[in-house]
Structure formats: structure tokens, C-alpha cells
Amino acid sequence: MSQLLSLDIPEHARSVRLRTERGVFAALDVPPAGHAPARGTALLVPGFMGSKEDFLPMLPALSADGVRVIALDCRGQYETGDASPTPSYSQEDLAGDLVAVTRSLGAGPVHLLGHSYGGSLVRTAVIATQADPALWASVTLMNFGPGAVSSWQRERLHLLLSVVDSMPLAEIWQFVRSQGQDVPEDVERFLERRWMSNRPSQLAAVAQHMLGETDTTADLARLAIPVSVISGTPDETWDPDGVERMARQLGAGFVRIEGGGHSPNVHKPAEVASALIDFWLTRHGAAVA
Template identity: 75%
Template sequence: MSQLLSLEAPDHARSVRLCTERGIFAALDVEPAGHALSRATALFVPGFMGSKEDFLPMLPALSDAGVRVVAVDCRGQFETGQASPDPSFSRADLASDLVAVARCVDAGPVHLLGHSYGGLVSRAAVLATQGDPALWASLTLMNFGPAGVSSWQQERLNLLLSVIDSMTLADIWPFVRSGDALVPEDVESFLERRWLSNSPSQLAAVAEHMLEETDTTSELARLSVPLSVISGTPDETWAPDGVERMARELGARFVRIEGGGHSPNVHMPAETVSALLDFWLPRQSTVAA
């Protein structure tokens, strides 16, 4: 499950609704701080059970560095909901949603970042568009491996699939909540509200995607889109060694963030921002103190 320790956001972060050809998507849109010109635009895609808020800890530093960030709730997640009538949660349709969102942002090619399951959908979107340089300035996969998840995570996903049709999300919540004593009460309340807002159909479909994903590393490596891979450790969802092997096969820039766990965006945000800026804005990157 995606993790959070704070809900603090930059004062100029805007909650927006992106009206696309695929439906309406909830997003956070954070422009560069002050009157700075945008040096780059990034589109952030959260993981399973996550939301756009997962990236809050990184937003101030990225904004100070002149990067516009659009973080989105995918179809079936939190505040996006169904997005459109008769929604499909197939991998291909979720990837098509990302393409539509990227076009709606209307900033030229975006730096696409997918965290965990968000990496799976982001990779699918880039592959479906053959790495179209008019859409994608780069792709970063963060804590996402080449194929299916670890055996430990497979057990958890299969357990969820076995009860998702017979139990309510409220009944399931005690079994999926983190139970971390360090999580403040307001964040715990938010996480519960977010979980209850998810679509059960989306949760089931995404669990199956994570169980069935095949390795498309070689297909991605053939494209010309610039690639980077970030691996927070330790991680029980995709083995860090497998993530690093994938990065080598992709010829991607690789950064391992010790102590970042499955969510380096939360546990090591400064280090994660530094890795991103070094990739997006080489020889120009600065991270605000």
C-alpha cells in the first residue's frame, strides 16, 4: 500500500479536474514557485491503493526548482472515480487514460513518472505510443520491477481478490491499513477515506495486472525515450536487485535510495527529487533546502 506521513502541500498547489477525451480526472497541479518560468513539466502516476497525494513531500522542492508537477488520480482511484460512463479497467485502457491526460496538460512533452503500479501503467502508455517524443520527454520507473510482483505480494493480492466481491471496502480496511504508529491521526483518517473512495472493480483489475504482468523490458529498450529507474530499499514488492537488472537492460539511469523503502517519495523525498532533477535538468539541478 502507498504510504504517507503528512498531508502538507505547497500553498499554490491547485486541485483541478482535467477534462480529457477519456473522461474527467482529479489532479494536483503545482506550478513553479513565485514568478519562476517552468523549466520542465512532470506527470506523476501513483501506485496501487495510492493517489496523487503520495507525491506531496516532493512538491515544494520541485516547484522551487522550476518544475511544474501534475499528479493524477487514475481511473477508479480516490477523487477521479469512474472518470467516464461504462469504465474499463483493462491495462490498455488505463494506459490510454494517461496518454489523454498528458495531452490535456498541454505543456508539450512531459516527464512521466510512475510509482509502483503506476510504473506498470506508465510503461504501457509509453509502449502504446512507441515513445512518441511529442508526448514524453522521459520516463522514470520508481520502485517498479520488470514483471510480476514478489511471492509475498502475490499472496496479499490473491487474498484481496478472494474477498473483494464478498466484503465491503469498509470491512477490508482493518486488514490493509498500515498500522504504523508514526502515521499521524489526520493522515490515517485520510488514508481510510481514500481507500473507501476507490472502485472495487479497479482494485480487483489492478491486483490481477500486478499478478499477470509480463516482462516488456526489451520492447521498452528499443524506444528512444530517455529512461531512468529509481529504487528505494528495502522493498518487498519488487526485489531491488531485479529492478537494478531491469535498469541495466534498459540502459537507463539508475539510482538506488537506501532507506527509501517502497515509497522513497515519502521517506527520502529530498534524495528522490535530487535524482529526478539530475535526470531532467542535468548540470542545472538545484534542490531547495
């Protein structure tokens, strides 16, 4: 599960419903702060069991540097729900949602970022569209590895799959909630409410996707798009060394954030925001040495 320590939202952020050709999606829309000149738009995609709120700690810094940020609840997650009357949770359809959302913004090409499983959707969307420059200005993969998750995470996914179709989410919550973390009570209540809002069919489908993830790094590497990779450490889901090797194969900019864990966007938000601004607005597309 993605981690969260605070629910502080920038005053100028708006909760919005994005109407697209593929359904309606919940998002946070955060324009550039104050008199900051507009310097592009970023679409942030959360991981498994996550939501748009995962990116809250980074939003003030990104907004202050002139980036408009759209943080998304994917289909089946939290406030988006099914998004449409006949939802599909195939990986291709979830990635297709990102294309529809981007087109609905009418903001030109966006900087696309995927955290954890969100990285898989981002990679799939970019490959499926052949890195269409009318859609994507760049792509960032954060704490997402080239292929299968760790054996420890695979065990957890198999356990979830064994109960998600037969046990109420309220009962499963006791097993998936974060253990041993000093989480404020309001955040704990939010995390439980978010978990209860997930669609069980989406949880099952995404768990299967993560278990069957294949390495399509070479397909992404062939495309003409600036790529960056961010890896918080330690991470028990994808080995940070494997993530760095993926970055080298992609010829991508690479930033390792010590102490960021699996959610550097939460534990080291200033470092992540700085790396993103550096990539998006200055060293755009510089390759790892």
C-alpha cells in the same frame, strides 16, 4: 498500500479536474514556485491503492526548481472515481488515460513518472505510443520491477481478490491499513477515506494485472526515450537487485535510495526530488554504468 506521513500541500498547488477525451480526472497542479523559470512539466502516476497525495512530500522541491507538476488520481482511484460513464479498467485503457491526460495539458512533452504499479501503466503507455516525442520527454520508473511481484505480495493480492467482491471496503480496511507505523491521526483518517473511495472493480482488476505482469523491458529498451530508474530499499514488492538489472537492460540512469522503502517519495523525498531534477534538467538520459 502506498505510504503517507503528512498531508502538507504547497500553498500554490491547485486541485483541478482535467477534462479529457477519456473522461475527467482529479489532479494536483503545482506550477513553478515564486519566480522560478519554467523548466518543463512532469506527470506523476501513483501505484495500487495510491493517489496524487503520495507525491506531496516531493512537490515543493520540484516546484522550486521550475518544474510544473501534475500529480494524478488514476481511473478508479480516490477523487477521480470512474472518470467516465462506462469505465474500463483494462491495463491498456488505464495506460490510455495517461495519453489523454497528457494531451489535455497542452504543455508539450512531459516527464512521465510511475510509482509501483503506476510504473506498469507508464511503461505500457510509452510502448503503446512508441515513445512519441510529442507526448513524452522522458520516463522514470520508481520502485517498479520488470515483471511479477514478490511471492509475499502475490499472497496479499490473492487474499484481496478473494474478498473484494463480497466484503464491504470498510471491513477490508482493517486488513489493508498500515500496521506498526506512527501515522498522524489526520493522515490515518485520510488513508481510510481514500480507501473507501476506491472502486472495487478497479482494485480487483489491478490486482489481477499485478499477478499477471509480464516483463516488457526489452520492448521499452528498443524505444528512443530517456529512461531513469529509482529504487528505494528495502522493498518487499520488487527486489531492488532485480530493479537494478532492469535499469541496466534499459541503459537507464539508476539511483538506489537506501532507507526509502517502497515509497521513497515519502520517506526520502529530498533524495528523490534531487535525482529527478538531475535526470530531467541536467544529466538527461545518462545510462547506468
